Amino acid sequence: MRFLLTDEQRAFGDSLDAMLTSADTPAAARAWAAGDPAPGLALWSRLAEAGVFALAAPQAYEGVGPLPVELAVAFTALGRHAVPGPVVETVAAAALLTRLAESGEAGPAKRLLPGLVTGESTATLAGGRGAYALDADAADVTLVVSEEGAGPWPGADRSARLCIAHGHGPVRVSADPARRLAVPAAGGEVIAEGRQVARAAAYAGDVARLVTAAQALGVGRALLDRTVAYVKQRTQFGTPIGSFQAVKHRLADTLIGLEFARPLLYGAALSMAPADIAAAKVTAGEAAYAAARTALQLHGAIGYTEELDLSLWLRKARPLRDAWGTPALCRATVLAG
Numbered sequence: 001m002r003f004l005l006t007d008e009q010r011a012f013g014d015s016l017d018a019m020l021t022s023a024d025t026p027a028a029a030r031a032w033a034a035g036d037p038a039p040g041l042a043l044w045s046r047l048a049e050a051g052v053f054a055l056a057a058p059q060a061y062e063g064v065g066p067l068p069v070e071l072a073v074a075f076t077a078l079g080r081h082a083v084p085g086p087v088v089e090t091v092a093a094a095a096l097l098t099r100l101a102e103s104g105e106a107g108p109a110k111r112l113l114p115g116l117v118t119g120e121s122t123a124t125l126a127g128g129r130g131a132y133a134l135d136a137d138a139a140d141v142t143l144v145v146s147e148e149g150a151g152p153w154p155g156a157d158r159s160a161r162l163c164i165a166h167g168h169g170p171v172r173v174s175a176d177p178a179r180r181l182a183v184p185a186a187g188g189e190v191i192a193e194g195r196q197v198a199r200a201a202a203y204a205g206d207v208a209r210l211v212t213a214a215q216a217l218g219v220g221r222a223l224l225d226r227t228v229a230y231v232k233q234r235t236q237f238g239t240p241i242g243s244f245q246a247v248k249h250r251l252a253d254t255l256i257g258l259e260f261a262r263p264l265l266y267g268a269a270l271s272m273a274p275a276d277i278a279a280a281k282v283t284a285g286e287a288a289y290a291a292a293r294t295a296l297q298l299h300g301a302i303g304y305t306e307e308l309d310l311s312l313w314l315r316k317a318r319p320l321r322d323a324w325g326t327p328a329l330c331r332a333t334v335l336a337g
Contacts, residue, residue: 033177048119079218220288275337285321
């Protein structure tokens, strides 16, 4: 199995990195956390123009995919630049609608997919009654998948329904201020139901888990890069702390964790096997969380301040580690696979 990216895939990642570097994403993230989505939505349009959301949809609906490896490349860049908004959930919604169309239920895809691909609309996705949806206050479409009379996310062998929620409850406090959580309003418009919805939802959950792993990997890499730059500048006893052996070992351990996660991520994107995706998710999530702990320790007291842009990544690592599959759930999936 080939784990190396092609020249085209690397060029795509480099172009996204350059675009996001010039876009002042930290300012957009801070505005999003404050309840002002305008800068983030402007950035969203640029991502759509770059083809990020088209990677999750087929040509029949204005897309170019599905292309899981390219999605992994894109979301690593999005994580590295702390891009706000329900980007994972929009891609997962696109995957769900695509799989529904492939099973013969094309109505929802025809209605919703073109807008998601072009960036004209945004979507968030929740599984079941009472489950949180990310950024439901900013998304144009809130999709809810549930099994009638059952718990959160239905099994692929059960019947389920897909609804568009009309409204949501109050926005809740999150560990990451740029991840705004709310419970979708009960009821809503049913747009599909049956076993095919459950199967499509299971696939969408795998896609969401994969791109969340990529996002976590990008967050971890940003934390490491910023910490390496900082320890070269911070001095103790007249010497940069980056020259201390203990600091070098801590940074090396962080780098090894992130580099170990990378081939698992791209291998999972190639196979799209649930167990492979779960392995990539738990490894990338744990590596990003370890990078956050290292960054916080080596930055010292300044690392705790919200004014420092580092906080935008520090506060993402833990939520991304648990989103779309906690480490315990992912390990159970690996063992079951």
